[in-house]
């Protein structure tokens with residue numbers, strides 16, 4: 225029996241609701257498959273923990289997570305705790321401490337879910353955005369001087385390293401190569417940004433030689449927003465910097481119908497540390513406790529987790545179940561349905577039990 229250790233960190237808001245749904249689906253898959261076992265440990269870190277202890281997680285938090293095979297994460301954020309504390313106190317220390325430098329965000333239009341784009345349906349939009357997750361514009365390099373005075377100055381310096389850019393390009397080219405279309409679009413801004421972005425382009429061209437069967441092109445980030453909305457069929461795998469991909473993936477999520485269906489994986493491709501899987505959305509306190517949080521983003525990220533663990537059959541079975549249920553119109557209100565989190569989860573579990581793939 226293949227066994228995997230999973231650290232579940234549901235955290236704040238709807239995080240516990242969607243993680244509970246995700247674990248229920250994973251348990252159902254485990255039983256249906258019979259070949260693997262997930263041993264799940266729950267961590268109560270987050271904003272409640274912060275109110276009790278003054279920190280979002282213990283000082284040795286990442287040490288506690290290190291022995292796990294994967295981290296299944298809900299969301300952080302509370303109305304009464306500043307966002308930079310919740311984010312920098314829990315999620316970012318995990319991403320950075322474990323050098324999860326590839327942030328992978330698949331997007332497609334699921335059956336039964338309509339895109340805000342006219343005449344675009346399932347099959348027209350099937351992308352994976354690879355976001356550089358360790359440096360670039362979010363390196364945290366900069367400072368402020370003369371605070372509050374008229375001559376106040378602030379800098380925010382983007383850092384691009386040859387090691388950082390090369391490894392994310394390799395990851396993106398390899399991912400593009402593994403997908404049927406073998407098509408990669410490299411997002412850049414090397415017309416206006418003459419240093420980091422020019423090196424980014426040069427390294428893309430160098431790495432492309434290692435993947436001769438991948439067709440690739442280069443698009444400026446501003447033009448990319450146009451291409452995503454007007455020619456979604458022309459894209460497949462996409463690689464972009466930390467900032468560019470942050471923005472483009474929100475656009476991708478919106479074009480696919482709802483934040484409630486968008487998943488993400490924070491991957492350490494070298495597998496030195498556990499990778500982390502989470503829905504893209506936040507803690508959504510406006511709907512917390514109402515039982516209507518969309519669990520689909522969490523199911524999808526659970527499928528990414530199964531792929532990463534080496535259980536592609538279970539991952540495919542989960543996604544087939546999600547697509548069957550959304551196609552049948554069993555959907556939460558954010559995507560135009562009237563089902564609850566529990567009803568969608570039950571339907572997905574039933575589809576897993578009765579699946580013949």
Ligand code: NAI
Nearest residue numbers: 299300301302307483484505506507508510511517518558
């Ligand atoms: P949000 O993603 O929590 O919510 C935005 C809107 O989308 C809300 O109207 C919400 O109800 C809806 N929504 C989100 N997920 C949904 C789901 N699964 N089902 C149905 N509707 C859903 O973003 P917002 O409101 O800007 O932030 C709330 C808190 O979450 C903040 O404290 C923010 O810092 C935090 N946050 C945390 C993230 C993380 O943990 N990775 C990511 C984004 C925000």
Ligand code: MG
Nearest residue numbers: 470471473474
């Ligand atoms: Mg964002």
